[in-house]
Amino acid sequence: MHLDTEPPSWRRKSNQNPLDSEKKLESGQSPITKRQRLVFQVHITRGDHEGRSMIISWVTPVEKYPNVVTYWEAGTKHLHKLQTHSEITTYRYYNYASGYIHHATIKDLTFDTKYFYEVASNEVTRQFSFTTPPKLGPDVPYTFGVIGDLGQTADSNRTLEHYMSNPIKGQAVLFAGDLSYADDHPNHDNTKWDTFGRFIEKSVAYQPWIWSAGNHEIDLASNLEETDPFKPYLHRYYVPYKASQSTSPFWYSIKRASTYIIVLSSYSAYGKYTPQYKWLEQELPKINRYETPWVIVILHVPWYNTNHYHYMEGESMRVQFESLFVQYKFDIVFAGHVHSYERSERISNIKYNITNGLSLPVRDINAPVYITIGDGGNMEGIANNFIYPQPNYSAYREASFGHAIRDIKNRTHAYYCWQRNQDNEPVVADSAWFFNRFFSYGG
């Protein structure tokens, strides 16, 4: 990543203008000259560890302006508008040249407060709003949406629309990896990253999505001489990893209301003594369950999966980390990758030591529930290839597209449900009450 101060010299040499995809989406619009200061792909995510900062991102296709976000508290008598400049980055990928990608971190926000923000040029003003999370506390209710492997197909659109019109209103999205699926297109067609940014804007411009990286973010293509893994993802989706003393955007933590959220990377080294492992070790004692009773992990490759697709792919990572998850009584682990839905029982498989033969998962009241939510829409189809008979550690599984809601009530109780795209919004296909691992000992 680098900060550009001048238009890159290669911009006009590119044979693939980033506006091409924009044109397709808004046919009949004026030519580039009138559109060149428009603002696209607005998205927000958390900017710090506690909840008083937001990273606001947008793309300007041809010029690096507007590069300022203006924001203010809603409903205040004397409007006090503040401004923050963006950090600007660009990248090339094979024959693609990105627009100017802006990331502005706004700070010192008030908890539980609605803010308006706008990015404006002479030609256009685009205004959005968000609400900051409530102050941290053990009994603070909060509702997360959970989406994975979204893509940008008709199914993806149904998932997003379904989530947005769910009567249980999610306040932030936990995203389990695999965003645009640009890499499934010839030459990793990076205009698909642009269209994906536009597709999700209707939600992510108004509430933060908490990102984790999947295999479709790797974008490694030695045949195209693209040898920097995760290049498009890293330029487009900033995360506040330094706020949790992480050394990499692929693993980090944030606190939100009554929940401690840990993002891990299935595609970074996780063996003992690796940066990711050492970071998690240092992170664990920092979790104060009297402040944030709920601990949620997001990663991409599921550890418990009863689908032939990607079966056992998460095994080596499970072996490294699972005993820590049980020791620290984590509540829930969300994964994507497998393009279907599954919820596990509370189980662990940490007794096995090569010689003792104890290699089967067993019920474990201190273990988290594992949920595979890779059913966002992708572009490779549904993963309808389950292992039969259904192993007893699998509580519910189904090959349908959908999203989940995690509705935390207080320090002991959280409601969880999964909703299929083929049902009406209030219809719940799978649900469970969660009893906090630290404060209660119920099922």
Ligand SMILES: [Fe+2]
């Ligand atoms: Fe996927």
